[in-house]
Amino acid sequence: MVEHKIFAEGVIKDIKKYLSPNYADVECEVIEKRSNNGQLSVNIAFRQPEREITPSIGIEPFYEAVRNGESLESIMQIIAEMAEQTINTTFSIIPGEMNEYKEAENYLGVCLVNTKANRKQLKGVTCIKVEDLSLIPIIRVPLSEKGIYGSMKVTEELREMWGVSVEQIFEQAWKNEESPMLLGLNEAVLHTGDMRDLSAAQDLVDNDNGEKMYILTNKRRIDGAALIVYPGVKEKLDELFPEGFFIVPSSIHETLIMPKGVEIQGLEMTPKELGRMLRYSNQRYVDKMEFLSDRIYEYDKDSGKIRQVSESMEKERGMEL
DSSP states (O other): OHHHHHHHHHHHHHGGGTSOGGGTTOEEEEEEEEOGGGOEEEEEEEEOTTOSOOOEEEOHHHHHHHHTTOOHHHHHHHHHHHHHHHHSOOOSSOGGGTTOHHHHGGGEEEEEEETTTTTTTTTTBOOEEETTEEEEEEEEEEOSTTSOEEEEEOBHHHHHHHTOOHHHHHHHHHHHSOOOEEEEHHHHHHTOOOOEEGGGOHHHHHSOSOOOOEEEEOTTOSSGGGGGGSTTHHHHHHHHOTTOEEEEEEETTEEEEEETTOEETTEEOOHHHHHHHHHHHHHHTSOGGGOOOSOOEEEETTTTEEEEOGGGOSOOOOOOO
16 A cells, blocks of 8 residues: 555656646645445545546556556556546536436446445445345446446435435336346356347357356446346346356456356365355455455245355455454
8 A cells, every 4th residue: 555655646746747738737636545345545636626526546557557567658648648538527417416316316326245344334325235245326427428437325315315215226226227248257268258138148058168157247347246136137047047056256346157066177066165266266366345255145046035155154254344
């Protein structure tokens, strides 16, 4: 974190050399933001007079790029380009209008987070419990015409101001969400396949192409893990995998779906083995801000709900904040 701050301070010292003259009046400041799972990130805020919104850019990926050999010159140019793009935004909706539900409803979406790791951030936030996870509604604020957006959680205070129920908010949020998509894991690794709409994924499952696991997400692959509780998804997956399936929460952006009874290299993928593999992956490869869970889940047909599989819970990551 200290290294990130030092790097960010160096960026704001020289960034105006890379900005076009139209942004000569921009003021820059290094700030810290607490995001998913309570993780602090170092950002650079760009303020321009007479603009209500102050966009910011996370500095960590640029710091890592320089550490990995990218030239500082090229990184500064990229940061400047992104800064100009985020500063010169066209908002369809601004925070001052959020107190009107009719203005905000079409910008509602959902995301799924780990309840324990986000217990401080979830105070006062509208949410639905999904075992040890929390499904929360968010407002996605368009930042530009290129699909860049910011987001804010819907609080109970805001919901009460709107005068709508939790059920109404989630009903509208699901209407706004992209359709669930399915992609074979092998295809994703080899870049040989396209995502199929879940409603038309039967051919993907029926093809004898050696697929052992499938990725469930949305087209933009952002906040896609929430789609495991998208209305009708569990039932459709049960139709695709009549012998049952396990849900492996690989990140907040996607879940892996593994049919029950699958073997990999002659080893049956039991919940215990899947849990061990998931913890290994989370500890070594998953960014802390994208962590969702160390547990394996399954669909309980009798209750129509997702439940944790106790055999997968050898230990937890210990992310309580």
